[in-house]
Amino acid sequence: MLPLSLLKTAQSHPMLVELKNGETYNGHLVSCDTWMNINLREVICTSKDGDRFWRMPECYIRGSTIKYLRIPDEVIDMVKEDVQQKTRSRQEMNKQNRGGQNQRGRNQQNRNNAFSGRREQGNRQPNNNRPLAQGNKNPQKKMPPK
Secondary structure, rough: OOOOHHHHOOOOOOOEEEEEOOOOEEEEEEEEEEOOOOEEEEEEEOOOOOOOOEEEEEEEEEEHHEEEEEEEHHHHHHHHHHHHHHHHHHHHHHHHHHOOOOOOOOHHHHHHHHHHHHHHHHOOOOOOOOOOOOOOOOOOOOOOOO
């Protein structure tokens, strides 16, 4: 489960956000982006000491200032269900898109049959004209011992 998928699922749910400076924000998540910047509505901000409170209709919190998020358990359960559902659908798609096991298409089977037929016929003659890997150009002549 990725944090951004968790946040996207948590939209319109209440959450608590604690910042690195100690302030906390309670509100409903409106939106989030890939940098974990979030918009909250109906926000109550609490100071670091807990002695001052502010009520705001909306607020924007930069993602790099967030220390942690407290999200309801029901949202976490929803994300787990979504992940399981996506893995099931991917597995079903993989089963449906299979063209055959260990093949790359219809022509692969034809190629395999053609190659195996050549091997079975055995009408290929050994090629004595190719050069040897050691540098001896003529296989009939032997190099004198050094």
